Amino acid sequence: MADYEQLDTPSVVLRADLQRLFDSLHARGYETIAPRVENGAIIYDEVTSVDALPAGWTDEQEGGFYRLEGRDDGALFGYTVGPQSWKRYLSPPIRRLWQARKNGDGFEIVHEDAPTPHYALIGVRACELHAIHHLDDVYLGGSTIDADYQQRREAAFIVAVNCGKAGNTCFCASLGTGPAVGPGYDLALTELVTEREHAFVVTVGSERGADVLADVPHRPAAPGEIDLAEAIVAEAARHMGRTLETTGLKELLYRSFEHPHWDEVAERCLTCGNCTMVCPTCFCFTVEDTTDLTGQSAERWRRADSCFTTAFTFITSGSQRASAKARYRQWLTHKLATWQDQFDSLGCVGCGRCITWCPVGIDLTAEVAALRAEEIGQPQPEAVLEMA
Ligand code: SF4
Ligand code: SF4
Structure with missing residues (x-):
């Protein structure tokens, strides 16, 4: 995957106009996947309305511990990462590779040819963007290309979000993978919640990001807003709950x-x-083969495995x-x-x-x-x- 250069100076989108981002992505055929609350955790799922984002929620995390708690500022991205990651959309944990049907004395192989989903991944954190680059190394960087991953990845539109809060189990600052998002996004947001405004400082990372932003009411960010956005991320970097010494x-x-x-x-x-x-x-x-009881058809499935x-x-x-x-x-x-x-x-x-x-x-x-x-x-x- 090519790195995208930052193409524009930061803009500001008001919280009241953020739905237009979702609408613009829908109009372009994207399925918008974003955080929402389910069963006491923040998960990633199809979200079509800004109102379904986890407004006013934050998370407390420790070793073997995760709880959602309220926050009184109504922030939409005021938490860190939940149990799911974006790999479930780019490399689904269960996928049928092909089917075989009995055909006279032999079998006819029917390959899966479902249309490639076009996901807009909204709320990708810095560490998660790095993780996607690692999946690129695995699935696209060797002599064998995973075609399904490649199609999903190339179709994906990434709206990254800078972290304004570090979790107790986070240590991205030790590894240089966060909390500020690096290259590879289409749009990057930093949420500002002040007495004066609830808004997002938006950075454009690709041409298609610029196209989408053009549909959303925005204005150039003031120097004070850019400084505040940078200060918020720097504060998150200072409050990492964990460190990992990487020397040697x-x-x-x-x-x-x-x-x-x-x-x-x-x-x-x-x-x-x-x-x-x-x-x-x-x-x-791992790969599993199954047959039906009559012996007329067989299927090959790919399933996530664990060492x-x-x-x-x-x-x-x-x-x-x-x-x-x-x-x-x-x-x-x-x-x-x-x-x-x-x-x-x-x-x-x-x-x-x-x-x-x-x-x-x-x-x-x-x-x-x-x-x-x-x-x-x-x-x-x-x-x-x-x-x-
Ligand atoms: S397998 Fe992993 S998650 Fe499960 S107990 Fe061991 S270290 Fe913990
Ligand atoms: S901290 Fe590292 S090893 Fe643990 S889940 Fe995150 S990326 Fe994987």
């Missing part, structure tokens, strides 16, 4: 393969796989990662070390979801800190000293 992270993980701390984590880990399901960059899937199941590495002699220790170590080492070898980046964007939605509150920032702390003063093998 890959080498630390590789050195720690036999570290006793993995046993301590394994005593707590339920191997439920929640961390992989909520993670915006986890991409593993926390024993089936994930099952081969003829059994699961290759039978213990919780082996599976947690694999997951964390892939996120923070082997991903760097594969894609030249960390596989984590610091969204904090795996901490919040782990039922026992296992916290990768704490586990890495423990590996570091328990390593201090310990003699290092020669091979490790060479790597460092």
Whole structure:
């Protein structure tokens, strides 16, 4: 995916005119996907009206803890990230790849040819935009292209939102993935709620973003409004609930393969796989074939998978990662070390979801800190000293 250059100076759209953004996107054939409240959490779903956004809600998050609470300023984006990520729209967790129908002595393969959905993703946070770029690396960056992802991704219109609040489990500032959105959006909003106005400072990131903004009443942002927008995001950066020291992270993980701390984590880990399901960059899937009872048709399905199941590495002699220790170590080492070898980046964007939605509150920032702390003063093998 090409990075878009910022094409315009910031504008201001009033809260009262934000519906026109949704209307413009609808008029262009987009299905607008945005945050809304359901079952006590903020999820991403089809939202056609600004009035359905989570106005006046915020979230409190900690390890194994998530609650919505009211806020009295009526902000539409006054929370951080919930349990879902945008990967469910760009790479759906369940997808039929093809069907086969019996045809005389053989089978006729019928490939799926559903029309590509055109999503406008509204409310994409900085860390989530980075996560989408990571999915681009996985699905589009190698020798094999995922055509379904490619079509969805190219069709998607991205309305990013700068964070004005950092969550207790957020650590994007440590990784350079937030809270200010980077390149790759069509439009980016920063919400201003002051005594004088409820408005959005809007930055254009693409030609089609400029086209959509042209349909929405707006005016040039005043210098004071631009300064306030920047100050809000800077304040969020100062209030990250977590940090992750990235210096030498890959080498630390590789050195720690036999570290006793993995046993301590394994005593707590339920191997439920929640961390992989909520993670915006986890991409593993499996393929399942099914047949009907008459043997007349068969189907091939692609389903999201998790490295926390024993089936994930099952081969003829059994699961290759039978213990919780082996599976947690694999997951964390892939996120923070082997991903760097594969894609030249960390596989984590610091969204904090795996901490919040782990039922026992296992916290990768704490586990890495423990590996570091328990390593201090310990003699290092020669091979490790060479790597460092
Ligand atoms: S780390 Fe937490 S969320 Fe992940 S598998 Fe273990 S118990 Fe489940
Ligand atoms: S590993 Fe955890 S903090 Fe990092 S991107 Fe995945 S869910 Fe977010």
